[in-house]
Amino acid sequence: MTTLLWGALPYVACALLVAGLVWRYRYDKYGWTTRSSQVYESKLLNVASPAFHYGILFVLAGHVVGLFVPASWTDAVGASEHTYHLFSLYGGTFAGALTVAGLALLIYRRRTRAPVFRATTANDKAMYLFLVAAIVLGMTAKLTHASGDGYDYRRTIAPWARSLFTLRPRTDLMTGVPVLYQVHAVVGLVLIALVPYTRLVHMFSAPLQYLFRPYVVYRSRDPRQLGPRPDRRGWETPHR
Amino acid sequence: MRPMAQIAMVMNLDKCIGCHTCSVTCKQAWTNRRGMEYVWFNNVETRPGQGYPRRYEDQETWRGGWELNRRGALRLKAGGRLHKLAGIFSNPRLPEIKDYYEPWTYEYRNLTDAPLGDDYPVARPVSQLDGRPMKIEWSSNWDDNLAGAPAHGDLDPMVERTRRQAADKVRFEFEQTFMFYLPRICEHCLNPSCVASCPSGAMYKRAEDGIVLVDQDHCRGWRMCVTGCPYKKVYFNHATGKAEKCTLCYPRIEVGLPTVCSETCVGRLRYLGVVLYDADRVTAAAETKDEKALYEAQLGVFLDPHDPGVQHACEAAGIPYDWMEAARRSPVRALISEYRVALPLHPEYRTMPMVWYIPPLSPVVDALSETGHDGEDAGNLFAAIDTLRIPLEYLAEMFTAGDIGPVRASLEKLAAMRSHMRSLNLGEEPDTRIPAAVGMSPEEIETMYRLLAIAKYEDRYVIPTAAVGDARRLEESALPQGCSLDHDGGPGMGGDGPFGQDSGRKLLPLVSVENFHILRRRQTADTPDEAKED
Numbered sequence: 001m002t003t004l005l006w007g008a009l010p011y012v013a014c015a016l017l018v019a020g021l022v023w024r025y026r027y028d029k030y031g032w033t034t035r036s037s038q039v040y041e042s043k044l045l046n047v048a049s050p051a052f053h054y055g056i057l058f059v060l061a062g063h064v065v066g067l068f069v070p071a072s073w074t075d076a077v078g079a080s081e082h083t084y085h086l087f088s089l090y091g092g093t094f095a096g097a098l099t100v101a102g103l104a105l106l107i108y109r110r111r112t113r114a115p116v117f118r119a120t121t122a123n124d125k126a127m128y129l130f131l132v133a134a135i136v137l138g139m140t141a142k143l144t145h146a147s148g149d150g151y152d153y154r155r156t157i158a159p160w161a162r163s164l165f166t167l168r169p170r171t172d173l174m175t176g177v178p179v180l181y182q183v184h185a186v187v188g189l190v191l192i193a194l195v196p197y198t199r200l201v202h203m204f205s206a207p208l209q210y211l212f213r214p215y216v217v218y219r220s221r222d223p224r225q226l227g228p229r230p231d232r233r234g235w236e237t238p239h240r
Numbered sequence: 241m242r243p244m245a246q247i248a249m250v251m252n253l254d255k256c257i258g259c260h261t262c263s264v265t266c267k268q269a270w271t272n273r274r275g276m277e278y279v280w281f282n283n284v285e286t287r288p289g290q291g292y293p294r295r296y297e298d299q300e301t302w303r304g305g306w307e308l309n310r311r312g313a314l315r316l317k318a319g320g321r322l323h324k325l326a327g328i329f330s331n332p333r334l335p336e337i338k339d340y341y342e343p344w345t346y347e348y349r350n351l352t353d354a355p356l357g358d359d360y361p362v363a364r365p366v367s368q369l370d371g372r373p374m375k376i377e378w379s380s381n382w383d384d385n386l387a388g389a390p391a392h393g394d395l396d397p398m399v400e401r402t403r404r405q406a407a408d409k410v411r412f413e414f415e416q417t418f419m420f421y422l423p424r425i426c427e428h429c430l431n432p433s434c435v436a437s438c439p440s441g442a443m444y445k446r447a448e449d450g451i452v453l454v455d456q457d458h459c460r461g462w463r464m465c466v467t468g469c470p471y472k473k474v475y476f477n478h479a480t481g482k483a484e485k486c487t488l489c490y491p492r493i494e495v496g497l498p499t500v501c502s503e504t505c506v507g508r509l510r511y512l513g514v515v516l517y518d519a520d521r522v523t524a525a526a527e528t529k530d531e532k533a534l535y536e537a538q539l540g541v542f543l544d545p546h547d548p549g550v551q552h553a554c555e556a557a558g559i560p561y562d563w564m565e566a567a568r569r570s571p572v573r574a575l576i577s578e579y580r581v582a583l584p585l586h587p588e589y590r591t592m593p594m595v596w597y598i599p600p601l602s603p604v605v606d607a608l609s610e611t612g613h614d615g616e617d618a619g620n621l622f623a624a625i626d627t628l629r630i631p632l633e634y635l636a637e638m639f640t641a642g643d644i645g646p647v648r649a650s651l652e653k654l655a656a657m658r659s660h661m662r663s664l665n666l667g668e669e670p671d672t673r674i675p676a677a678v679g680m681s682p683e684e685i686e687t688m689y690r691l692l693a694i695a696k697y698e699d700r701y702v703i704p705t706a707a708v709g710d711a712r713r714l715e716e717s718a719l720p721q722g723c724s725l726d727h728d729g730g731p732g733m734g735g736d737g738p739f740g741q742d743s744g745r746k747l748l749p750l751v752s753v754e755n756f757h758i759l760r761r762r763q764t765a766d767t768p769d770e771a772k773e774d
Contacts, residue, residue: 033461033481038330039337040369042477046330053329114370115337119478205460207328207439211321215436219444221706234480235456 020196052102286576439466
């Protein structure tokens with residue numbers, strides 16, 4: 001079980017992520033969108049969506065620091081374990097609270113605004129389930145182990161996470177980890193695997209190139225596309 | 241100089257009778273799909289009126305188009321690049337569907353399936369957004385023919401601006417009011433702010449003909465283009481989550497046919513043709529400080545296809561000969577640059593729009609005739625243009641950022657044309673002072689009359705085909721890719737893939753000379769059989 005969860009699942013999730021992205025980019029570019037529902041309802045979204053997105057970006061940054069910055073580095077700059085814990089506790093809780101509040105408002109909006117709810121697919125619902133689970137479990141794990149210096153995941157989870165990249169996963173490190181953290185990690189891995197198959201895929205189209213391109217884009221007609229082309233996935237077939 | 245060609249349109253508002261045929265045929269051709277119920281690539285507004293979506297011209301609310309920053313350089317009114325990316329998680333300036341109108345259908349089934357009873361069955365309106373019964377309160381044309389103008393007319397942003405200058409000019413009381421129709425499509429601007437707003441770079445202006453398009457495979461649904469367009473002519477397809485807009489019917493334009501809206505226009509008021517412009521001068525012209533000078537600045541961007549220097553530069557830039565020829569014969573260029581009767585819609589948005597309008601003179605003539613004066617007498621008309629109930633100020637707010645000079649000049653030319661042509665028709669000796677008063681020769685007036693009043697199909701639409709421009713590339717692909725017997729019902733029958741026509745892998749490019757003619761026939765045929773005939 002230990003090997004399955006901490007040795008195999010991360011690689012499976014990663015493979016599904018990469019393969020899914022390649023598949024989606026090649027065969028479903030038309031479906032690759034944020035699927036925004038803002039034209040149905042704008043007021044709640046204008047508050048909830050930035051709160052959630054900025055929160056989750058902060059959370060992501062926190063995970064990167066927590067998992068991939070070894071304790072020795074923070075020690076080297078003179079930050080004690082207690083300082084680090086407080087920083088992580090307050091920063092993480094703030095970001096988590098922002099994310100949860102935004103997400104709660106988004107879900108409330110999705111359920112109560114009829115056009116938005118009607119546009120919600122089964123895929124969206126499954127995605128929301130895992131997203132909420134991952135975030136809530138993470139918050140719970142953090143807050144239940146908050147007393148004193150808290151649970152020091154930088155001695156167990158973080159080295160395990162880093163060992164994944166060397167292809168020699170140290171699964172033994174994960175056996176003593178509190179069960180809440182374990183569940184959070186598993187749900188998180190499943191969520192990573194789900195990204196390319198749900199609307200979450202839009203995170204990979206963050207349009208950073210917008211900062212560097214000229215304002216007006218000119219493009220010539222593609223000489224290879226002068227005639228009709230086969231209908232692609234997602235396109236409505238015209239009535240013949 | 242970087243010469244580029246652009247397919248542009250001019251609409252003669254005098255002739256628009258507000259029949260909405262253009263809107264309906266466009267809707268049938270392009271937006272009769274789920275997710276696009278509320279979308280009209282072409283719509284006809286009654287002015288004064290709020291327009292579609294409601295009050296779209298109020299840029300303080302919707303933040304469309306460009307503005308000048310402190311250094312006098314262009315920047316998007318909705319905010320710069322960093323501002324856009326920071327606010328990408330929601331777009332506070334995005335119109336909701338209800339700002340256009342909530343699309344609906346009727347419970348038609350109820351009419352036939354209702355159980356026998358004392359009451360007549362009715363087909364209740366049902367919202368197409370949430371599927372519930374709804375109360376219809378607005379639509380794309382709710383204020384058609386000034387309907388509800390006493391209540392809603394004051395909400396027209398242009399009325400508000402006109403009244404700031406001339407408080408008593410716009411009235412909505414019956415017998416004191418005025419109206420005209422304004423058909424609108426995408427402006428296919430030279431300096432498109434929707435393209436500039438797109439974070440994904442999915443929107444582009446086609447280099448060959450200037451048509452502004454959305455690449456559906458690269459659009460990620462960030463919705464910035466909807467805000468960016470001051471004319472609100474980019475729409476969000478709420479079923480697919482992608483932006484869609486008027487394509488200027490490019491599949492038709494490419495084979496030399498006018499757009500659906502032009503083709504079906506009952507009043508024959510639309511003109512399509514090529515204009516040449518200098519892409520290097522666009523930004524400088526759009527940065528003209530004085531809003532009222534923007535009309536002149538845009539005229540300065542256009543190139544004269546009769547000028548040998550321009551011809552040389554165009555050839556060097558790879559503009560095909562038949563495009564040059566079309567530019568020389570272009571009715572659009574004539575109306576915009578030569579006669580100067582067509583004016584751009586809202587040049588103050590600084591997008592350099594390419595659908596221009598000839599302002600309406602008819603309400604002036606009608607009003608003059610009603611008061612017992614001779615509506616077509618030049619002296620009466622010239623005086624009436626300034627004093628009668630269709631306020632020049634209102635037209636100027638729409639077409640020249642408030643400068644009444646060009647509007648008056650355009651209307652005076654139209655008035656001179658009426659007067660001159662009437663004396664010709666009545667066999668009188670035409671008064672040469674009338675054309676001279678508007679700076680035109682009698683011959684020019686008569687050519688303009690042929691273009692505006694006779695308006696033959698081939699004079700209205702001078703559209704070079706994409707294919708002739710591509711001739712060299714086409715020659716290379718003219719050899720058939722498959723077996724020549726592979727046509728429907730032919731002995732080869734290998735043309736279709738395993739799941740019928742267009743299935744399976746197709747080798748591109750597919751356009752050969754034959755294909756080009758088949759495409760053209762398909763576009764023009766009334767029945768499928770006709771399209772197949774050789």
